[in-house]
Amino acid sequence: MELPVDFKNKYSKLLGNDATSFFASFDNPVEKGFRINPLKHVDQLVEHSTESPISYSKWGYYGTAHGKTIDHQSGLIYSQEPSAMLVGEVAHPKATDRVLDLCAAPGGKTTYLASFMDQEGLLVSNEINHGRAKVLAENVERFGIKNSVILNESPDRMEKPFKQFFDLIVVDAPCSGEGMFRKDPSAMDYWNVDYPKECANRQKKILNSALKMLKPGGRLVYSTCTFAPEEDEQIAAWMLSEHDQLKLETIKRDGDMDSGRPEWADGNPELTKTLRLFPNHFKGEGHFIASFKDQRTPELDENRKKKSSKKSTLDKEHDKLWTDFSSLFLEDIDLFPKDNLKVVGEHLYYLNANINFSKLKYIKPGLDLGIFKKNRFEPSLSLLMCLKKQDLKRAVTISSEQWRDYVHGEVITDINTDLKDNGWAAVCVDQIIVGPAKYVNGTLKNFYPKGLRLNF
Numbered sequence: 001m002e003l004p005v006d007f008k009n010k011y012s013k014l015l016g017n018d019a020t021s022f023f024a025s026f027d028n029p030v031e032k033g034f035r036i037n038p039l040k041h042v043d044q045l046v047e048h049s050t051e052s053p054i055s056y057s058k059w060g061y062y063g064t065a066h067g068k069t070i071d072h073q074s075g076l077i078y079s080q081e082p083s084a085m086l087v088g089e090v091a092h093p094k095a096t097d098r099v100l101d102l103c104a105a106p107g108g109k110t111t112y113l114a115s116f117m118d119q120e121g122l123l124v125s126n127e128i129n130h131g132r133a134k135v136l137a138e139n140v141e142r143f144g145i146k147n148s149v150i151l152n153e154s155p156d157r158m159e160k161p162f163k164q165f166f167d168l169i170v171v172d173a174p175c176s177g178e179g180m181f182r183k184d185p186s187a188m189d190y191w192n193v194d195y196p197k198e199c200a201n202r203q204k205k206i207l208n209s210a211l212k213m214l215k216p217g218g219r220l221v222y223s224t225c226t227f228a229p230e231e232d233e234q235i236a237a238w239m240l241s242e243h244d245q246l247k248l249e250t251i252k253r254d255g256d257m258d259s260g261r262p263e264w265a266d267g268n269p270e271l272t273k274t275l276r277l278f279p280n281h282f283k284g285e286g287h288f289i290a291s292f293k294d295q296r297t298p299e300l301d302e303n304r305k306k307k308s309s310k311k312s313t314l315d316k317e318h319d320k321l322w323t324d325f326s327s328l329f330l331e332d333i334d335l336f337p338k339d340n341l342k343v344v345g346e347h348l349y350y351l352n353a354n355i356n357f358s359k360l361k362y363i364k365p366g367l368d369l370g371i372f373k374k375n376r377f378e379p380s381l382s383l384l385m386c387l388k389k390q391d392l393k394r395a396v397t398i399s400s401e402q403w404r405d406y407v408h409g410e411v412i413t414d415i416n417t418d419l420k421d422n423g424w425a426a427v428c429v430d431q432i433i434v435g436p437a438k439y440v441n442g443t444l445k446n447f448y449p450k451g452l453r454l455n456f
């Protein structure tokens, strides 16, 4: 790979004897990986092998994730480069935390964080770029994250509505992307020797906003996919010197992981608590991670455990349509307590938190359960994706050959089911829920979203 001359000069100086193997590693193949989604509670993948587990990731495996498969399309797996998995591991939220993923698209870190949270707590995923935020929403939908909000905001506009709100914030910052040169050589096109400094200025702005949203006592995990000290150790050093309340937490390292280099910043020995991944030492792309803890005493938050009153906040008509649907479709209608439901436009959303959306641009103000259409309720793919088969009263199992016809958008005719009445059904392949359909006189009318349909 032809690396920029200025890049080679810079890292020859910084790395000394190690520079030769560092540059040589850019000619090695990219390491691929995928993760299993624990929210799906499915024991076995259909099309992927789990022979090569990644030691430091609870859900990670080496190997390629294939897109046009039941595993991927139903959210059983998420394709992620092995180094990026470590960011989620370091962040490691508690199930009940309020978590913000501030630079979230396409959703690699968000889906990792959700894996720890077991559908509890609150996960707000924000992406500044509208097109990328839409992709993020699709990935969150497929992964089946129940307690999710997706925003399309710039971090500074979030400071006020979310003042000291989050227990954990992940800033997977936009960066000069040097660690991705091998995976995506086009990242070299906009690289120049001053680019890391420009990125560092933007990172400081994003981090200042993030810190305003962090609760006293909270944690902030910062990561980049670049080798540039300006965006890595120097940003960590700046965080410590500008914000007295912050301390670095030691990130546990295996032998092939490097620590941050104090001498590449202000010499503060604390910086060895940060983590660097070099592709000539580690089986993955280049990454940097720092984990900060706010030292102040957490304030008690009395409003946190809002108890469900089972009282509907919906108007009478919407309440009836949802109740009619959910009592026929779900084993337990309290999976979505009524005081956490709200109608926005014609859509019904579930959200287990009080967020004032009036000044926020959002893609999804909660889990999109479905849409009200003239006297009926139509369930969404997002609703089905966050359920387990045992949550359902109405499921129809099809074969994996029929699945190809289903995601292609066809009516499924040759089915074997105990269902007697026509109406909504979840389409399943074994234990895996793959999407919605309407059971009509022995056939399945296809409601797989048009925008997601696949051609084989």
Ligand SMILES: C[S@@+](CC[C@H](N)C(=O)[O-])C[C@H]1O[C@@H](n2cnc3c(N)ncnc32)[C@H](O)[C@@H]1O
Pocket: 084, 102, 103, 104, 105, 106, 107, 108, 109, 110, 127, 128, 129, 132, 154, 155, 172, 173, 174, 175, 202, 206
């Ligand atoms: C490294 S990527 C995030 C990857 C993501 N966390 C994942 O794991 O899939 C950085 C993201 O920051 C977004 N971004 C760019 N400028 C930003 C800004 N000023 N504030 C917040 N985010 C920004 C980019 O659009 C990009 O999606």
